[in-house]
Amino acid sequence: MEKEMNNAKKPNRAALAEKPAGKLPNEVKEILGKLKRHFGKTLETASMEELYKASALCIRDEILDLWMNANSRVEKEGKKQVYYLSAEFLMGRAYTNNMINMGILEKYRKTFEFLGLDLNEVADQEKDAGLGNGGLGRLAACFLDSLATLELPAVGCGIRYEYGLFRQRIVDGEQVEMEDNWIEDGFVWEIERPDEEIEVHFDGEIEEVWMEDKMVPVHKNYTTVLAVPYDVPITGYQSKCPATLRLWSAKAKKRFDIKDFDQGKYFQAIQEREMAEAISKVLYPNDNHEQGKLLRLRQFYFLTSATIQSIVRKHKRLHGNLRTLPNYVTIQINDTHPTLAIPELMRILLDEEGFNWDDAFALVQSLFNYTNHTILSEALERWDEQMFKLLLPRIYSIVQAMNEKYCRWLNKFYKNDMDRISRMAIVAYGQIRMANLCLAVVGHVNGVSQLHGDILKKELFVDEYRVNPGKFMAITNGITHRRWLAVANPGLTQLMTEYIGNRFVGDYREFEKLLPFAEDETFLKKYAAVKQENKKRLAAYLEKKQGVQLHTDALFDVQCKRLHEYKRQLLKCLHILYLYNKLQENPNFITQPIVFLFAAKAAPGYARAKNIIRLINAIGELVNNDPVTRDLLQVVFIENYGVSSAQLLIPAADISEQISTAGMEASGTGNMKLMMNGALTMGTMDGANVEIYEQVGPDNIFIFGAREEEIFAMKRYSNYRPGEIYEKNIDVRNALTRLIDGSLPGVSVHQFSDLYQSLLFGDYNNSADPYFVLHDFAAYIHTFDRARHKYQRNPMGWMKMAVVNTAKSGFFSSDRTIREYNERIWHLHHFAE
Ligand code: 26W
Numbered sequence: 154m155e156k157e158m159n160n161a162k163k164p165n166r167a168a169l170a171e172k173p174a175g176k177l178p179n180e181v182k183e184i185l186g187k188l189k190r191h192f193g194k195t196l197e198t199a200s201m202e203e204l205y206k207a208s209a210l211c212i213r214d215e216i217l218d219l220w221m222n223a224n225s226r227v228e229k230e231g232k233k234q235v236y237y238l239s240a241e242f243l244m245g246r247a248y249t250n251n252m253i254n255m256g257i258l259e260k261y262r263k264t265f266e267f268l269g270l271d272l273n274e275v276a277d278q279e280k281d282a283g284l285g286n287g288g289l290g291r292l293a294a295c296f297l298d299s300l301a302t303l304e305l306p307a308v309g310c311g312i313r314y315e316y317g318l319f320r321q322r323i324v325d326g327e328q329v330e331m332e333d334n335w336i337e338d339g340f341v342w343e344i345e346r347p348d349e350e351i352e353v354h355f356d357g358e359i360e361e362v363w364m365e366d367k368m369v370p371v372h373k374n375y376t377t378v379l380a381v382p383y384d385v386p387i388t389g390y391q392s393k394c395p396a397t398l399r400l401w402s403a404k405a406k407k408r409f410d411i412k413d414f415d416q417g418k419y420f421q422a423i424q425e426r427e428m429a430e431a432i433s434k435v436l437y438p439n440d441n442h443e444q445g446k447l448l449r450l451r452q453f454y455f456l457t458s459a460t461i462q463s464i465v466r467k468h469k470r471l472h473g474n475l476r477t478l479p480n481y482v483t484i485q486i487n488d489t490h491p492t493l494a495i496p497e498l499m500r501i502l503l504d505e506e507g508f509n510w511d512d513a514f515a516l517v518q519s520l521f522n523y524t525n526h527t528i529l530s531e532a533l534e535r536w537d538e539q540m541f542k543l544l545l546p547r548i549y550s551i552v553q554a555m556n557e558k559y560c561r562w563l564n565k566f567y568k569n570d571m572d573r574i575s576r577m578a579i580v581a582y583g584q585i586r587m588a589n590l591c592l593a594v595v596g597h598v599n600g601v602s603q604l605h606g607d608i609l610k611k612e613l614f615v616d617e618y619r620v621n622p623g624k625f626m627a628i629t630n631g632i633t634h635r636r637w638l639a640v641a642n643p644g645l646t647q648l649m650t651e652y653i654g655n656r657f658v659g660d661y662r663e664f665e666k667l668l669p670f671a672e673d674e675t676f677l678k679k680y681a682a683v684k685q686e687n688k689k690r691l692a693a694y695l696e697k698k699q700g701v702q703l704h705t706d707a708l709f710d711v712q713c714k715r716l717h718e719y720k721r722q723l724l725k726c727l728h729i730l731y732l733y734n735k736l737q738e739n740p741n742f743i744t745q746p747i748v749f750l751f752a753a754k755a756a757p758g759y760a761r762a763k764n765i766i767r768l769i770n771a772i773g774e775l776v777n778n779d780p781v782t783r784d785l786l787q788v789v790f791i792e793n794y795g796v797s798s799a800q801l802l803i804p805a806a807d808i809s810e811q812i813s814t815a816g817m818e819a820s821g822t823g824n825m826k827l828m829m830n831g832a833l834t835m836g837t838m839d840g841a842n843v844e845i846y847e848q849v850g851p852d853n854i855f856i857f858g859a860r861e862e863e864i865f866a867m868k869r870y871s872n873y874r875p876g877e878i879y880e881k882n883i884d885v886r887n888a889l890t891r892l893i894d895g896s897l898p899g900v901s902v903h904q905f906s907d908l909y910q911s912l913l914f915g916d917y918n919n920s921a922d923p924y925f926v927l928h929d930f931a932a933y934i935h936t937f938d939r940a941r942h943k944y945q946r947n948p949m950g951w952m953k954m955a956v957v958n959t960a961k962s963g964f965f966s967s968d969r970t971i972r973e974y975n976e977r978i979w980h981l982h983h984f985a986e
Contacts, residue, residue: 166196166269180264183211196268202338204270205248205278208261209341212251213386216395220386223394223984227306228471231481234306235979238460238494239293239487240453241436242311242398243285243318245796247342247385248276249640253658254302254388280335281797283317284400286440287715288822289526291796292601292967293487295822298633299967301389301396302659304984305975310460310491312452313343313383313400316435321754321793326770326899330438330757343383343400351380351466352406353458355451359546370504372547378429379404380459390635390659394984401459403432439756440715441532447540454545457494465501475506479519483979486523486595489534489587495521495594496551504547510554514594522978523591523598526819528605528613529719534587541585552590556580559593566620577616592617592624597978600627602820602841604861612865628974629844630820631967634661637826641800644683645830645959652676657963664963671956674949681952684805684831691805694798695789704787707746708944711832712810713794713802716753716762719817723765723908724926724933725749725810729772729788730888731934736782745945748787752794752802761907766790768905771897778898799823804830807951808940811836812933814924816861818842829962831955835940837929841965848961853954857936858929867925875922876913878930885930889913 169177177185181196187207188194194203227234249272252258265272285291293309300307319330357375361368380401387396405426431448432455468478486492495517502513527533542549556579563574575581579590592598592614600606606627610618618625639646639658649657652670657663670676685705692703712725729749735742751769755762773788791798809827811818811834818840828834828845836842837858846854859867867873879885889912891897892905907916915921922928944951963969975981 238491240490241285241290243290244282295633295967299971304394307396313402314436405429631970642804661963661966667960687804711806713752716755752791806832825965857932875927
C-alpha cells in the first residue's frame with residue numbers, strides 16, 4: 154500500500170473510481186464498501202460529507218472491536234465501574250480525536266492523500282456534539298477521555314438532546330440564536346439499544362395498598378415515557394478499554410388499546426406523544442442561572458430514573474442481590490442536576506426490592522458522590538415544592554422523609570438553632586433544595602479547585618462542614634491534553650515530539666521535560682514559529698467565516714468563555730476604551746499592535762450579557778475604523794464559540810484573559826487550555842488561576858486585582874463605593890463616559906446606559922458594580938501595560954515564559970484529575986489488573 158500511495162502523483166477521484174477494486178489499498182476499499190452500503194455511492198459520486206461518514210464508520214469498526222471486548226470482560230470479571238451522571242456532555246467532534254487515540258491518524262492521512270483529499274477538510278464535515286453550555290459539560294467530556302485512557306471502566310450518562318446549545322450569529326452587532334439540529338443528518342458514532350429501553354413514570358398519585366403484611370405505596374394514573382439509550386464508545390489513548398457515553402432519548406409509548414383511539418382520544422394521544430418526546434428535545438441554554446422550569450425537572454428525572462433503573466437491572470442480571478451494588482458501582486453526580494438519582498434509587502430499594510429505610514439509606518450513602526461547580530446563588534437548583542409534588546409524587550414523599558430525618562439529626566448538633574436548621578433543610582419555605590439533598594446523603598462532596606474547595610467549607614456549606622468535615626474535599630479540574638494539545642495544536646505537538654519524544658501524549662508528567670528548552674534559543678524560535686502559524690490558521694478561518702482580516706503580526710489577547718458579568722468581559726471593554734482614549738490624546742501611546750479576540754455565547758434570556766456582546770461589537774466598529782487606532786488595535790468578536798472554534802482559537806493566543814471577580818470562578822478550564830498552548834495568564838487570584846500561579850511562579854504569569862478575602866470583606870461590610878473611584882480616577886471616568894456620550898457607532902446613546910448605571914448606581918436588586926469592575930480597573934491597566942511592554946521589548950523572553958507555561962501544564966491534564974478522583978473517591982481497578 155505504501156508503494157501505491159507514494160506512486161500516486163496527482164490523485165484524482167474520478168480516475169481512481171475507474172481502477173479495478175483489487176488494485177486499491179485496503180483502507181480505500183473499506184471506505185468504498187461503506188460508501189456503497191450506506192449511501193449507494195462511489196468515490197466519484199460521493200459528497201465530502203459522505204466520505205467523512207464512510208471513513209468514520211470504518212474507524213468505528215476498529216473501535217467496536219476493542220469496546221465490545223472490554224465491555225464483556227468488565228461484566229465477566231465483575232469489575233467496578235464509575236457512572237458519571239451529567240445533564241451535559243460538551244463533546245465537540247470525535248473524528249480526529251479517535252484517530253489519534255487509536256493510532257491510525259497517519260494511516261488515514263495517507264489514505265486521503267491517495268484520494269487527492271485533505272484529511273482536515275474531511276474532518277471539517279463533522280458537526281460538533283454541543284450537548285452542553287460551558288465548563289461543566291466540557292469537563293464531563295474531558296473526564297471520559299481520561300477515564301478511557303487510564304483504562305478505568307466508566308459510563309457517562311446524559312440526555313440525547315435533539316438540539317444542542319444554540320448556534321450563535323452576530324447580526325448588526327447583536328447575538329442572534331439559531332437552532333443546532335446536530336443530529337439531523339445522523340450521528341455516526343452512536344449505537345441505538347432498543348432492547349434496553351426503560352419506562353419512566355411521571356404524574357399521577359400515590360395510594361397506600363395493603364400487601365402481604367404491610368402497607369405499600371402504589372403509584373397510580375401515571376404517564377409513561379420511554380427512555381431509549383444510545384451508546385457512544387469513547388476511545389482513550391492507546392487504550393484497550395474505551396468508555397461508554399450513554400445518552401437517553403425520550404419516546405412516547407405505543408398505544409395498543411384500540412379503544413384509546415375512540416373519538417376524542419385521537420387528538421389527546423398525539424398531544425401526549427409530543428409531550429413525551431419534548432423531554433429530550435432541547436438543551437436549556439442557561440449557564441449559572443436556574444429558572445426552575447417544569448420541563449427541565451422532567452428532563453432531570455427522565456435522565457436519572459432511566460440511568461438508575463438500568464444500573465439496577467444490569468446488577469440484578471449479573472449479581473442478583475442489590476446489597477452488593479457498591480462493590481461494582483460508584484456514582485458521581487456532576488453538580489446537582491442529576492440529584493434525583495438518589496431518591497430514585499431509594500424508591501426502587503424501598504418499593505420494589507423490600508429494603509427497610511435504614512438499609513436502603515446506608516446503601517445509597519455509600520454509592521453517591523457530588524461535585525459542586527458554582528457558588529453563585531442564582532445557579533443553586535431549587536424546585537417549587539408543589540410543582541415537584543405533582544410531577545413526582547412518590548419521589549416527593551421520599552424526599553420529605555429524608556428531610557425529616559435529616560433535620561432531626563441536625564437538631565442533635567445545632568440544638569434548637571431553627572434558623573440554621575431551616576437553612577440546611579432539604580425542604581423549606583416551599584422549595585426543595587438539591588444541593589442540601591446531596592449534602593445530606595453523599596459520601597464525598599468536592600470542589601473543583603483548591604480555592605473553591607476552601608470557599609465551600611468556609612462559606613457556602615459552612616454549616617454542613619462543621620457537622621461533617623471529613624466529607625469535604627477539593628480536586629482541581631483538568632483538561633484532556635489529547636484534544637487540547639495533540640488535536641488542537643499539531644504544530645506544537647510535533648515540535649514537542651521532536652524534542653522530548655511522544656510519551657507525553659499518554660503521560661502528562663513528561664511535559665516537564667520541556668523545561669530545559671526554555672533556555673534553548675533554537676527551540677524558542679521554533680516555538681515562536683508554531684505560534685505564528687497558529688495565528689495564520691485562525692486568520693484563514695476568520696477570513697472565510699466572517700470576512701475579517703486579522704493582523705497576524707500583533708499580540709493576540711484572548712477572552713473566550715461564556716458571557717457572564719462575573720467573568721467581567723466588561724472590564725476588558727473598559728480597558729480597550731481606555732487605550733482608545735489614550736491614543737486619541739497621543740497616537741504613540743502604544744506602539745505594539747494588539748488584537749483583542751472575544752468569543753462568548755450569552756444565555757438568550759440574559760439581557761445584560763447580550764448587551765455586553767453588543768458593546769464589544771460597537772467598540773470593534775469604533776477602534777477598527779478610526780485612523781488613529783486601526784493599525785494598533787483590532788477588536789474581533791468570533792461567532793459561535795464552541796469546542797471546534799476553541800480548538801482553532803486557543804493555540805493562537807498570546808495572552809489568556811482570566812479576570813473573574815475573585816471567589817466567583819469555581820475553577821475555570823479555559824485558563825488551563827490556554828496555558829498549555831503557551832498563552833500567558835492575565836488573571837485574578839481566582840479558581841485554578843491560583844494553581845497556575847503556583848505551577849509557573851510569579852515571573853511567568855500576570856496577577857492583579859482584589860483577592861477573595863478582600864472581596865468577601867467588602868461585601869460583608871458593604872463598604873465598596875465605586876462612585877469614589879469614578880470621582881478620583883479620570884481614566885475610569887473617560888472610559889465610562891464613552892458608554893453614554895454617543896461615541897459608539899451604530900447604536901442609540903441609550904443602548905448602554907444600563908451597563909453604565911449598573912456600574913455606578915446598581916439596580917433594583919443589586920448594589921453598584923456588584924462584580925468590582927471599577928475596583929480592579931487601575932490594577933488591570935497597570936498589569937496589562939507590564940505585559941505588553943514585555944512582549945514588545947523582549948519577544949524571546951516572552952517565548953521563554955510561554956514555554957515554561959506549556960512545560961508546567963502537565964499538572965492540569967485531566968489524567969491527573971481522574972487519578973485523584975479514583976484514589977480518593979472511586980477506588981476502581983485498572984482494566985488490565
Ligand atoms: C441553568 C443552571 C445552571 C447552573 C449551573 C447551569 C449550569 C451550571 C454549571 C454548574 C455552571 C458551570 O459550568 N460551572 C463551571 O464549571 C466548571 C467545571 O468545573 C468550572 O471550571 C467553572 O469555573 C464553573 O463556572
